[in-house]
Amino acid sequence: MQVKSDAFLRCSKCRKVLFSKEFERNLRVCGSCGHHHRISADERIRITFDEGTFQELDRGLRSCDPLEFPDYREKLEKGAKATGRHDSVIRGTAMIEGRPVSAAVADFAFMGGSMGSVAGEKIARTIELAIERRIPAVIFTATGGARMQEGLLSLMQMAKTAAACRKASDEGVPFVCVFTDPTMAGVLASYASLADVILAEPGALVGFAGARVSAQAGVGRVPDNFQTSEYNFEHGMIDAVVQRKDLRSTLARVVDHLSANL
Numbered sequence: 001m002q003v004k005s006d007a008f009l010r011c012s013k014c015r016k017v018l019f020s021k022e023f024e025r026n027l028r029v030c031g032s033c034g035h036h037h038r039i040s041a042d043e044r045i046r047i048t049f050d051e052g053t054f055q056e057l058d059r060g061l062r063s064c065d066p067l068e069f070p071d072y073r074e075k076l077e078k079g080a081k082a083t084g085r086h087d088s089v090i091r092g093t094a095m096i097e098g099r100p101v102s103a104a105v106a107d108f109a110f111m112g113g114s115m116g117s118v119a120g121e122k123i124a125r126t127i128e129l130a131i132e133r134r135i136p137a138v139i140f141t142a143t144g145g146a147r148m149q150e151g152l153l154s155l156m157q158m159a160k161t162a163a164a165c166r167k168a169s170d171e172g173v174p175f176v177c178v179f180t181d182p183t184m185a186g187v188l189a190s191y192a193s194l195a196d197v198i199l200a201e202p203g204a205l206v207g208f209a210g211a212r213v214s215a216q217a218g219v220g221r222v223p224d225n226f227q228t229s230e231y232n233f234e235h236g237m238i239d240a241v242v243q244r245k246d247l248r249s250t251l252a253r254v255v256d257h258l259s260a261n262l
């Protein structure tokens, strides 16, 4: 998004000039074309959960750069500066219209929301706490996938988070996942797709291999809306595509319904 001045900005999709105040009032959704621009995890928490109820857990967890991957420490520091956090996932407990949930929210501004050992551990703990307290788990994804700087350790998070989902399923504890732009690769291929109810914001990029990798793999021509929320909804991978302004009330209804038998 190109900021022209404090009062105006330009939609990154339709290029129309928007009033900043109106854009913020619209929860960063373009009033002209409806494009849902990315929002920070903190903003997501503010607009989703009952005011003042989010209690953050594991804020101090941080990666120890196990492979001494080139430039990883610098990238972690940059992500910390951009988000005020030590990793891409924020987790905690919260209420949504009076119902308690175990929640996690990813922030794309921290290394593309990638899942390394810290993000994976926080997701697993979010689901484990839901099982322990018998409350629904609610997770918002925003990620390019696994974090290559942690190599195999990041891929292990796929198995770990998937195992937590299985345990929740065995225990009858519900898990709701909300896909936001983008939800890709190792995250889509692990816990995200294993949720009992999957909601998605309109126009979010949702897929396994990105467009460039798909092209290299010679998959041929793909539909125009390939790897969007809408395409995945049409093919049964997503339960509902929900406008950002309606997400809180929709989530509250789903959580209320799923909490009934816990």
Ligand SMILES: [Zn+2]
Pocket (backbone or CB within 6 Å): 011, 012, 013, 014, 015, 016, 030, 031, 032, 033, 034, 035
């Ligand atoms: Zn627009």
